[in-house]
Amino acid sequence: MNKKPIAIISATVIAAVAAFGSAACSAKPxxxxxxxxxxxxxxxxxxxxxxxxxxxxxxxxxxxxxxWFHLYPNAFREGAKFSPxxxxxxxxxxxxxxxxxxxxITSVSVNGTDVDISVTGSDENILAVDLGGKLEPLDRTVxxxxxxxxxxxxxxxxxxxxxSVNLANFYPIACVYRDGAFVADxxxxxxxxxxxxxxxxxxxxxxxxxxxxxxxxxxxSTETNEETVTYSVEAKSVRDFAAVLGKYEKMxxxxxxxxxxxxxxHDSQPERALNTAILxxxxxxxxxxxxxxxxxxxxQTAFLQGGMExxxxxxxxxxxxxxxxxxxxxxxxxxxxxxSAVGNDQVK
Numbered sequence: 193m194n195k196k197p198i199a200i201i202s203a204t205v206i207a208a209v210a211a212f213g214s215a216a217c218s219a220k221p222x223x224x225x226x227x228x229x230x231x232x233x234x235x236x237x238x239x240x241x242x243x244x245x246x247x248x249x250x251x252x253x254x255x256x257x258x259x260w261f262h263l264y265p266n267a268f269r270e271g272a273k274f275s276p277x278x279x280x281x282x283x284x285x286x287x288x289x290x291x292x293x294x295x296x297i298t299s300v301s302v303n304g305t306d307v308d309i310s311v312t313g314s315d316e317n318i319l320a321v322d323l324g325g326k327l328e329p330l331d332r333t334v335x336x337x338x339x340x341x342x343x344x345x346x347x348x349x350x351x352x353x354x355x356s357v358n359l360a361n362f363y364p365i366a367c368v369y370r371d372g373a374f375v376a377d378x379x380x381x382x383x384x385x386x387x388x389x390x391x392x393x394x395x396x397x398x399x400x401x402x403x404x405x406x407x408x409x410x411x412x413s414t415e416t417n418e419e420t421v422t423y424s425v426e427a428k429s430v431r432d433f434a435a436v437l438g439k440y441e442k443m444x445x446x447x448x449x450x451x452x453x454x455x456x457x458h459d460s461q462p463e464r465a466l467n468t469a470i471l472x473x474x475x476x477x478x479x480x481x482x483x484x485x486x487x488x489x490x491x492q493t494a495f496l497q498g499g500m501e502x503x504x505x506x507x508x509x510x511x512x513x514x515x516x517x518x519x520x521x522x523x524x525x526x527x528x529x530x531x532s533a534v535g536n537d538q539v540k
Contacts, residue, residue, distance in 0.1 A: 226246060226251075227247040227391060228363075228391055228392070229394050230242060230394070230396070231243045238357065242338075242363060243338045244336070246337070248333055249331070250330060250332070251389070253329055254329065256326070256369070257322070259320075259367075261364035262361075262365050262388075266315070266316045268293035274314075274378045276350075277348065281496055284347065285347050287347070291351075292342075293344045296340050302333060317376070341362065343362075346496075348496050353494040356436055357438065358494070358495070366388070387535070390431055391430065392427070393425070393430060395407070395409070395423075395425040395426075396424050399421060401418070405435055406489040407423065408427045408433045408505045409427025409503075410425065410486060411424070427504065429484070430504065432503065435505075436491045439457060441462070445467070445470050446470070447473035447477065448473075452488050453487065453488070453489045454492075455489065465518075469525060473488055485504040487504055490506050492509075492510050494509070498512060502532075503528070506525060508520050
């Protein structure tokens with residue numbers, strides 16, 4: 193196993209601990225979290241039909257009369273102002289030619305009452321929801337959004353190929369309110385342009401039976417019939433939610449109390465990848481603090497860059513192998529603390 197990346201990252205991030213540690217520890221914890229309930233079904237033609245119920249708590253210090261939600265899938269639509277893929281990586285991202293997403297919001301309601309559908313933002317990237325009155329600090333309201341979205345064929349966070357389906361940033365998620373306004377940055381092609389509050393998630397995802405799912409959070413139950421499998425997933429205190437579906441093999445191990453799962457579709461050394469992930473969790477747990485979740489899922493999948501982190505789940509590009517593959521696993525595992533546990537506005 194290549195241990196050098198862990199040593200490098202350890203030395204680098206200790207400086208970050210000193211820089212961010214005091215601010216993170218002094219932040220006032222929020223007593224209540226927003227809760228997302230998501231019910232989604234993936235069809236064989238890669239269309240996702242979904243309903244998102246956001247039980248939103250106003251953790252700002254001012255009354256709110258509207259809420260804004262990011263519509264990240266719209267970045268993948270034809271004619272988007274900001275491409276989700278760098279211009280010099282188009283061919284690598286779309287090896288079978290350009291493919292686009294189509295997002296259709298069919299209804300929006302607030303506390304059971306239908307409201308107008310208002311899509312705005314600099315690149316049709318925001319759903320603005322009129323609450324019909326003031327939502328006072330610490331009060332709650334329930335916004336329900338029904339939609340369908342065609343998943344593009346692209347090697348990216350939100351896309352599919354022959355081996356896997358990446359479902360990241362696939363649902364409307366509440367914008368952070370800061371300095372008197374909602375943070376509404378579009379989906380840029382460089383870096384990780386996502387910034388959201390910690391919330392609880394209860395997700396029910398139905399997919400074709402032959403697809404195995406890896407998720408942010410823990411699978412509480414599965415229900416299988418002749419054609420489909422439905423996963424019921426719970427994720428507590430996570431910054432956002434992601435899933436990967438594919439025809440996977442799975443290996444598991446432990447890093448102390450944490451179950452580490454490795455999902456792969458072609459890997460001649462799966463034990464090496466799993467052991468790299470286990471060592472990374474142990475190492476960073478000792479450096480930064482106990483890993484926050486009961487499970488950590490590492491998933492080999494189609495991805496343009498080396499990998500991508502989500503809470504309790506890391507996507508690792510199937511274009512990598514050997515030491516480079518180990519490096520990506522270590523790097524994405526470090527993000528389980530720096531981004532997931534300690535969040536930041538990466539655009540700003």
